[in-house]
Amino acid sequence: MTAPAPYPQQPERPTSLIRAAIWVAIGALIAAAIVCVVWIFVGASNGIIGKAFLSILLLVAFSGAAILDAHLAPRRPSWFALSSMAGWVLLLLIGAVMIWMPERSYFSGFGRFIQFLLIVLIVQLVLLHVRLFTKAAQRYVTPFTQVVTIITIALVVVLAALLIVPLAGWEYLDLPELYWRFVVAVAILAAVGTMLIPLVNVLFAPRASRAGIVPASAQVAPGQPLPWPTFVDGVTPLPVMPDGSPDWGAYYTGYPSPGAVVVGYAPLHEPSAPVSGPPSPVAAPAHAAGGRSGYEGFPPPPPLPTQPPR
Template identity: 65%
Template sequence: MRDAGTSSLLRAAIWVAIGALIAAAIVCVVWLFVGSQDGIIGKAFLTILLLVAFSGAAILDAHLAPRRPAWFALSSMIGWVALLLIGAVMIWMPERAYFASFTRFIQFLLIVLIVQLALLHLRLFVKASQRYVTGFTRTVTVVTIALVVGLAALLMAPLVLWEYVDFRDLYWRFVVAAAILAAVGSTLIPLVNVLFAPKKERAATPPFAHVPAAPMGHAPALAAGGYPPAADAAAPEAHAGEPELLPWPTYVDGVTPLPYMPDGQPDWGAYYSGDPSPGAQVFGPIHPPAPAPQPEAPQNHPVPPQPGFQNFPPPQAPPGYDGFPPPPPLPPRP
């Protein structure tokens, strides 16, 4: 279902880009016949650059659409379409001031910056508003989004029409009022999240299996046979999503579990000494598996003494194993 929605969104974005290219071409052709003939070659070159840049931006947005929310991918494509149409109008509008071409280029870059900042603000704001959803936060979100979009339009209008329209003082009063209200709405949602949004809990990773810390004088819960409970094999659904846990450590025999201290932790001192540490408790009776039958060793027949040779006693094995110290002692057996 998600793949189908993503592919339909990609198709819609591509069709929007195609329609925008056709509309921009129509605008350029109309201005070609209506406007003056001054600098027509430079305007045509700038138009080709604008169309190529828009095509690259549209292709990039189409590839990034599966990683973005659906509303943001569509809003980003609409923003690029608006920039394409605004750029085409600014290229082919008759010039009424000196150095108008360079001034329009700088103003178009400012318009691109305004659109991208507005989109970034909306994405972060909507993500923050989804942490704690109530009727109040939903209303503030809708009103703030409308104010941010309106503020962006109010800021772009003078950059496009400054040669033809004289913007009065009342217009800039509306711009400042929209900026203040948008800033207030943008700060309300983070404040509400700090006060009322649930905090994310960090899952602690215990070093061993899920053996609860027992009070003084009480043993942790044991599984059948007197062994500590297994890590995640017994109840995989209960610990889904948690990191893999280690089994309870044992003595050198690999069967007998180490004693546990009053705080529920393994008695590591018993591993090296073979005896439980003071205050440590041992688990229930352990029944180790029966040893596998060993094959009978071949009988060594004594070699009769040979005349002319002196019989020496067999060499004794040195202490340790090939120069290494012997393993820790086994645990005490009843």
């Protein structure tokens, strides 16, 4: 009797926070379009066709980014999906201003395009930094790490804003030297905060288990011994290493490794009848199994190639 087919999974619907972010993106798209239309009628007629074309490209790019974020939102934390959408809205508004801002030189258009790309890069790097930094901060949570995380994220956002302002309005802004000193100071503090969390994790965070995932075929009920791995014949158990683990090297060579304890062993390369006795309960868990499943999280070794007859 075959098992009935499972019910088709319903697509995950966006949360209210993500819905609000999508509506904000729609509102920003409409507002940017209205601003561009108004500038067409009240702005200078010089280069209006090129600016209109760039505005269309900007709106299309923003729409594509918003749709992509909406599709990726179920796989992301809600706060990150909202932050990503807010970043694209900010880029849309900055791009519209940079396109329709009056030009002061002949090459201003190309310079603004390069600067807008740099602004996009800064915003995306900030989002990537926050995503990875918060993941690292969750490995070892203490009041100290929580304070460092909040302050560092705030410093990174402030640093991004300090870098975006001169890039967006470099033709009209004459920033004093103190401004750039403040930028350097914030950058140093943000870098120190970013390095503190990984250092704390290295010193105090628990390390992830290297055993890996135990395959379903190797899972047994609680309280029962794990099946001891065997040779390809499915009967002869592998030798036991001094630390109690299976001798995987013997699986490939057919001979026990130095220091391994032979329990019911028969070499594969010599025609002798295999001994099907289980391993000693002192050296290893008790009972041989017919499958080639892993042992205590170790993946099962691949099958040996067919040995030519002698």
